[in-house]
Amino acid sequence: MNVIEVKHLDYYYRLEEGLVVQDMSFTVQEGEWVTILGPNGSGKSTLSKLIIGLMDAKAGEIYLYGDRVHSGAYDIRQHVGMVFQNPDNQFVGSTVKDDIAFGLENKQLPREVIEQRIQHYASLVGLQQLLDEEPHHLSGGEKQRVAMASVLALETNIIILDEATSMLDPLGRAQVLETIQQLKGMNKTILSITHDISEALLADRVLVIDQGKIIAQGTVADVFAQTTVLQQARLDVLPSMKLHQALVAKGYRNDEVLRQLWQLPFKK
Ligand SMILES: Nc1ncnc2c1ncn2[C@@H]1O[C@H](COP(=O)(O)OP(=O)(O)O)[C@@H](O)[C@H]1O
Numbered sequence: 001m002n003v004i005e006v007k008h009l010d011y012y013y014r015l016e017e018g019l020v021v022q023d024m025s026f027t028v029q030e031g032e033w034v035t036i037l038g039p040n041g042s043g044k045s046t047l048s049k050l051i052i053g054l055m056d057a058k059a060g061e062i063y064l065y066g067d068r069v070h071s072g073a074y075d076i077r078q079h080v081g082m083v084f085q086n087p088d089n090q091f092v093g094s095t096v097k098d099d100i101a102f103g104l105e106n107k108q109l110p111r112e113v114i115e116q117r118i119q120h121y122a123s124l125v126g127l128q129q130l131l132d133e134e135p136h137h138l139s140g141g142e143k144q145r146v147a148m149a150s151v152l153a154l155e156t157n158i159i160i161l162d163e164a165t166s167m168l169d170p171l172g173r174a175q176v177l178e179t180i181q182q183l184k185g186m187n188k189t190i191l192s193i194t195h196d197i198s199e200a201l202l203a204d205r206v207l208v209i210d211q212g213k214i215i216a217q218g219t220v221a222d223v224f225a226q227t228t229v230l231q232q233a234r235l236d237v238l239p240s241m242k243l244h245q246a247l248v249a250k251g252y253r254n255d256e257v258l259r260q261l262w263q264l265p266f267k268k
């Protein structure tokens, strides 16, 4: 089933500055992990805010589980948890623990359930030792993980992560990607947004966007085979992908070897 359906979406902040989201259409299926990949300023954060109904589209429609999304009209947060690009803007608790508890208390869950979820999701993102710290005193990467735990603890079916690994070191990034894989195993629907090509490699599908438009979409294999698309979107191509492209250009066609090449950055 289509969990997310976006149809001919347009958005502008100021009309004279032109469209920052332009005729975007795509669907995301239940249990799928889709990555939206594009350079800075291409409209990724704007798109994610439209999907959660923070603002209304100028044209086109968005549906979540078949229900039309528009600001205020529909209880979107019941379905979607979103980790925003700048975690500083979303802390509400005075400690990490309070912060994770906040959304759960709003849902009026029993105290034991809240406590159990805090422990579970804090340990999933590696925050057990930091539960009594003040969020504002943490490093960028730790803040990002607090934001992530707070969202995961709500156990929504759809999770949107906007540049969730941008402030993390390689280890932290690998941990977050591993967490996303675990979520996928729990049949969550995931939309991860990034300008980093290596993050798209594990997704089921990739949408490449540039200047507000989808310029390619498909499986990781199909999209990354289109060298011109990656150049157009000014994305940094990984050495393993260059090797892959060189092999394909020479007519090499061993799918398993090529797949292994894409996953090279994630091998431990
Ligand atoms: N609140 C805003 N007001 C005006 N322009 C904005 C606002 N937020 C983003 N923009 C502009 O919209 C375009 C897309 O931005 P954004 O969606 O943040 O891109 P990305 O997340 O891909 O970096 C950029 O040109 C940006 O400058």
Ligand SMILES: [Mg+2]
Binding pocket: 044, 045, 046, 085, 162, 163
């Ligand atoms: Mg952004």
